[in-house]
Amino acid sequence: MDRISGLSDELLVKILLFVPTKVAVSTSILSKRWECLWMWLPKLKYGHMYCSESEWEKLQCFLDRNLPLHRAPVIESFRLELFNTRLKPENIKMWLVLALSHSLRELEIVYVSYPNRLNILPSNLFTCKSLVILKLGGRILLDVTRLVSLPSLKTLRLLKVKYFKDETLQRLLSNCPILEDLMVDLHERDTTTTKFTALVPSLQRLTLRIPDNPHIDGFMIETPALKYFKLSGNIRNYHYCSIENMPNLIEAHLDVEFPDIKSLIGSATSVKRLTLCSKTLLAEGFVFNQLEHLEVCTCPMIFSNQLVRLLKASPKLKRLDISVVNHHKPIGMDEWNQPSTVPECLLSSLQTLSWSGEYIGEPQERDIVVYILKHALHLKTATIKSYESAVPKFEMLKELSLSSRASAACRLMFD
Structure with missing residues (x-):
């Protein structure tokens, strides 16, 4: 008997976790010793983007036949990536x-099907007491039962x-x-969702993307425990x-493109x-x-005035990043009107x-x-990353290096 086969079942299962599920299943042909080991795997992942139709048929047959035989008392994670499939x-x-019957803790499904076959979620998903993580993406219909209860979901x-x-x-x-x-x-x-409501006392992280959708006429967010908030989208005529x-x-x-920036910023002070x-x-x-770290995007026409107001409003600021957020395209910069009083x-802190x-070394930027x-x-440091077609870097460096600096310790660097 080889050394690996002499190891305990528990240790061999842990070794199998380091390879894709498909590879772990293939070890069943090695010997009687390995035949059923994969059935104890607590983490399962099936499917991928580049499966052929015949591969999908094989996967369906395999899961129909073998998943009922799975022996792990707890499945820690179950992932399905189903693309362009007729399953x-x-x-x-x-x-x-x-x-779910194996005290499932994490479920992740990515589902894209042509033609659309949306309804793939069983009703008992929404009453699973063990589920801690739920990730759903793609053409999935979320139809939550009235008896929904997910007491462990984080x-x-x-x-x-x-x-x-x-x-x-909101019911979920x-x-x-x-x-x-x-x-x-x-x-x-x-066209179904006309409002977004999140009244979640326990929530600590919220990432929300609202597209330019004429069917959405408003939203309400009340999350007193929130520590991280990411909001993107065109929020116009709600x-x-x-x-x-x-x-x-x-x-x-x-x-965001947001008409009532006051209410948004007021919640983030x-x-x-x-x-x-x-x-x-x-x-x-x-x-x-x-506020200690501020990143402000250069793409809005009001960038310079926005920067002035943010500097004035941030008395403890230590780091300032001027960037292009999310690959935006700058469309021009307003004239720099320096503050009447120094922020x-x-x-004291920057x-x-x-x-x-x-x-690119334009007058407003300079x-x-x-x-x-x-x-x-x-x-302490000022780092400038120049655009490729800008004025040669040494000219910008020379121009900025000749300007006066309040901090003798400041290092000016070009990237």
């Missing part, structure tokens, strides 16, 4: 029922799924009492918008890190008392400046960098 929804439902990700009714998502969220991490990416052609009660927010990424891209100018009067953060937004160098008393 029958009733077969997929059966596989999920079987996986992570929920819904990426471009279809909702059966307008209240489906309201029955996840310890939910901590929520990601929702609404589909731009979803009838109502309420974002409030985020006193514990630490990090926010806001990439406790952040320590803020990324902002907005075509709406921040109102005066806000103060980010805890407090330049005099240590790092990074311009990674394709600096004036901003020169102003910061001239007034930032505690600046």
